[in-house]
Amino acid sequence: MNCGIYTVRDAALCVSCINNIKFLQGYFCIKCGKNLEQNAGVCVRCTAFNSHLSALESVFEYDNTSKHMVLQFKFYGDISNIKTYAGWMFEKGKELLAxxxxxxxxxxxxxxxxxxxxxQSVLLARALSKLCGIPLEVFTLKKAKNTTPQSYLSASKRSKNVWNSFKVTNSVLFRGKVVVLIDDVVTTGASLQECARVLKNSGAKEVLGLTLARTMS
Incomplete structure (x- = not known):
């Protein structure tokens, strides 16, 4: 479904496409997910940055190979790989989900x-919830402002763009809970950080991040 080659039944992605995906391995900053040369825990930026996420995991690198696949899923209604994506997220995020x-x-x-x-984030979260059995909450964290799409903005403007753009309508649901935020792609992490800030202000004990893909510096 990604390159157009016919696959066997129930296999949405061919072996070639899967082999070309850069599944993330090695050491990463536990707060922003950036690649580290050694297991230092956090990157230099995050030692001074007050992250609202306790940890962040992503399945694969968002690059020229995976971009078409992600955009087809995100904008063009190709949800044929959703179970595959959720399975990858389940394996990658086992420690967080525990x-x-x-x-x-x-x-x-x-x-x-x-x-x-x-x-697309709801579709991923729903499929993941079915796999791991962790309850899903779709309606209580809301996007209150129709902001400019983050992809149109520079990294320096993204945090300002989403500031105070999310709201919680029933804080009781999050009080004292460890929450995993699900998204498709993380670039600067601005949206995840703002969601995490709002959830923690609403009483969440801890907020973790799990995404399908991320850009790498």
């Missing part, structure tokens, strides 16, 4: 959702 009490997808503003027809 601590989690609630799965929450990064929300989309209602106007954008009407145009898109679906939120």
């Amino acid at each position: 601590r989690a009490e609630l799965i929450v997808p990064v929300p989309m503003h209602c106007m954008r959702l009407r145009r898109r027809k679906y939120n």
